[in-house]
Amino acid sequence: xxxxxxxxxxxxxxxxxxxxxxxxxxxxxxxxxxxxxxxxxxxxxxxxxxxxxxxxxxxxxxxxxxxxxxxxxxxxxxxxxxxxxxxxxxxxxxxxxxxxxxxxxxxxxxxxxxxxxxxxxxxxxxxxxxxxxxxxxxxxxxxxxxxxxxxxxxxxxxxxxxxxxxxxxxxxxxxxxxxxxxxxxxxxxxxxxxxxxxxxxxxxxxxxxxxxxxxxxxxxxxxxxxxxxxxxxxxxxxxxxxxxxxxxxxxxxxxxxxxxxxxxxxxxxxxxxxxxxxxx
Amino acid sequence: xxxxxxxxxxxxxxxxxxxxxxxxxxxxxxxxxxxxxxxxxxxxxxxxxxxxxxxxxxxxxxxxxxxxxxxxxxxxxxxxxxxxxxxxxxxxxxxxxxxxxxxxxxxxxxxxxxxxxxxxxxxxxxxxxxxxxxxxxxxxxxxxxxxxxxxxxxxxxxxxxxxxxxxxxxxxxxxxxxxxxxxxxxxxxxxxxxxxxxxxxxxxxxxxxxxxxxxxxxxxxxxxxxxxxxxxxxxxxxxxxxxxxxxxxxxxxxxxxxxxxxxxxxxxxxxxxxxxxxxx
Numbered sequence: 428x429x430x431x432x433x434x435x436x437x438x439x440x441x442x443x444x445x446x447x448x449x450x451x452x453x454x455x456x457x458x459x460x461x462x463x464x465x466x467x468x469x470x471x472x473x474x475x476x477x478x479x480x481x482x483x484x485x486x487x488x489x490x491x492x493x494x495x496x497x498x499x500x501x502x503x504x505x506x507x508x509x510x511x512x513x514x515x516x517x518x519x520x521x522x523x524x525x526x527x528x529x530x531x532x533x534x535x536x537x538x539x540x541x542x543x544x545x546x547x548x549x550x551x552x553x554x555x556x557x558x559x560x561x562x563x564x565x566x567x568x569x570x571x572x573x574x575x576x577x578x579x580x581x582x583x584x585x586x587x588x589x590x591x592x593x594x595x596x597x598x599x600x601x602x603x604x605x606x607x608x609x610x611x612x613x614x615x616x617x618x619x620x621x622x623x624x625x626x627x628x629x630x631x632x633x634x635x636x637x638x639x640x641x642x643x644x645x646x647x648x649x650x651x652x653x654x655x656x657x658x659x660x661x662x663x664x665x666x667x668x669x670x671x672x673x674x675x676x677x678x679x680x681x682x683x684x685x686x687x688x689x690x691x692x693x694x695x696x697x698x699x700x701x702x703x704x705x706x707x
Numbered sequence: 708x709x710x711x712x713x714x715x716x717x718x719x720x721x722x723x724x725x726x727x728x729x730x731x732x733x734x735x736x737x738x739x740x741x742x743x744x745x746x747x748x749x750x751x752x753x754x755x756x757x758x759x760x761x762x763x764x765x766x767x768x769x770x771x772x773x774x775x776x777x778x779x780x781x782x783x784x785x786x787x788x789x790x791x792x793x794x795x796x797x798x799x800x801x802x803x804x805x806x807x808x809x810x811x812x813x814x815x816x817x818x819x820x821x822x823x824x825x826x827x828x829x830x831x832x833x834x835x836x837x838x839x840x841x842x843x844x845x846x847x848x849x850x851x852x853x854x855x856x857x858x859x860x861x862x863x864x865x866x867x868x869x870x871x872x873x874x875x876x877x878x879x880x881x882x883x884x885x886x887x888x889x890x891x892x893x894x895x896x897x898x899x900x901x902x903x904x905x906x907x908x909x910x911x912x913x914x915x916x917x918x919x920x921x922x923x924x925x926x927x928x929x930x931x932x933x934x935x936x937x938x939x940x941x942x943x944x945x946x947x948x949x950x951x952x953x954x955x956x957x958x959x960x961x962x963x964x965x966x967x968x969x970x971x972x973x974x975x976x977x978x979x980x981x982x983x984x985x986x987x
Contacts, residue, residue: 596914598915608911610908615906617919619903619956620982621978625951626955628892629981631891635892638925642925645919647982655971659963675901675905676899676902678902679901683942691939705912
């Protein structure tokens with residue numbers, strides 16, 4: 428199918444959906460149609476050439492591939508509404524940051540009518556949201572995670588398109604492993620950034636901060652609605668990571684309070700060793 | 708004095724001392740002499756023109772300005788050894804990351820023989836150490852903190868030199884305020900980065916990480932010897948910040964565990980609001 432021309436629909440033209448539309452328009456000859464609840468976003472996407480047009484009910488029925496680029500509940504609502512109009516050969520994929528929840532919701536719908544769903548997580552983002560901020564450059568070299576280890580033509584098609592969009596690496600995993608690791612690599616840093624800036628000292632930082640302040644606090648200007656969902660959808664894994672972090676913080680807190688110079692030195696040396704090992 | 712030519716000695720030609728030597732050589736006509744316990748560092752500094760020569764006992768006696776760019780205890784040892792040979796008009800300054808400790812040690816020495824000491828903290832660094840890594844570019848736009856609010860010709864001289872080195876801002880404060888705020892802006896992010904990478908998940912991050920992982924973990928490849936000293940020298944302020952952070956982490960942990968969607972949303976919204984307010 429990747430050889431011929433596909434009709435691709437992007438549902439939700441925000442930061443990620445807008446970026447996918449622009450990237451596919453730029454690097455493929457497929458027909459890219461858009462759907463969004465916001466009229467002005469749709470107009471902007473059509474006017475700037477990010478999409479070939481606004482998807483009609485007919486387009487949905489004819490679509491070969493649909494990228495769901497909205498919140499988990501909105502993904503499921505869209506699928507419910509269009510369950511019987513979508514072609515059974517159509518590939519459905521999503522961009523949700525947590526995979527177990529969406530996969531479970533989709534599985535319930537597949538009991539009603541079978542369709543091809545490939546859970547995916549394009550690991551890219553920035554601190555601002557919306558179509559106007561979307562830019563395929565954020566995909567450059569990033570990981571495109573496909574949260575199923577099952578081989579299929581559909582997964583192959585998505586991998587090839589992700590490479591064309593500029594993703595540097597296609598990672599195959601399961602929803603469970605994905606959510607466990609993401610709790611550490613992505614959710615915990617966001618929790619941390621927010622907890623960090625809540626210190627009363629944060630208002631006094633001007634003139635006293637350098638790179639380490641900037642880096643830890645960067646993602647604190649968070650999309651609260653999106654991340655509340657992501658945190659609650661992955662509560663078990665995230666709570667385990669928060670607990671591990673509090674445990675480690677409490678450990679070095681105790682060593683500093685003693686004070687036990689050797690233990691503090693040991694803690695920092697071990698961290699430095701791990702950081703060098705994992706990044707090389 | 709800033710008009711004429713000064714004899715300036717840099718004690719310790721590591722990342723900071725090496726950077727100061729190179730910056731002063733590049734942007735002033737002063738005579739820059741170096742001292743280091745490592746012979747090969749001294750040779751490299753002389754060979755690359757970062758210093759005009761290796762400081763002799765005579766140079767120390769003639770020095771108009773001395774930058775102490777070594778660990779706090781080594782700063783005090785150098786001053787003890789040279790207390791009676793240094794000119795009383797010579798300006799002594801340091802680069803220690805914590806100010807109360809060094810200021811208190813210097814005050815004890817000043818009871819024995821008075822000399823001009825201006826505590827300073829050039830807020831710049833990177834993950835690697837040593838002369839070979841030193842680069843005046845890290846000073847560009849950074850804060851040069853002078854930890855005394857008292858006006859003096861010596862402080863004025865140091866401010867003018869800092870501007871010539873490329874620092875973007877001269878901040879005047881007290882050792883107490885400095886240490887309190889630095890505990891939050893610099894020490895806590897380093898504690899955090901180390902506690903963060905100690906999670907068992909960190910070894911699995913490859914392919915699952917994006918900007919937020921990279922940013923939080925960046926400084927975990929820490930100079931354990933230097934930071935053990937800095938943490939212990941500022942234990943009271945740092946412990947207060949660690950406690951505040953653990954408190955905030957425990958709060959959102961509880962809200963996620965409930966789960967209380969409204970409280971999680973409120974926590975994140977408040978953090979986003981603060982982050983926007985403090986960075987604008």
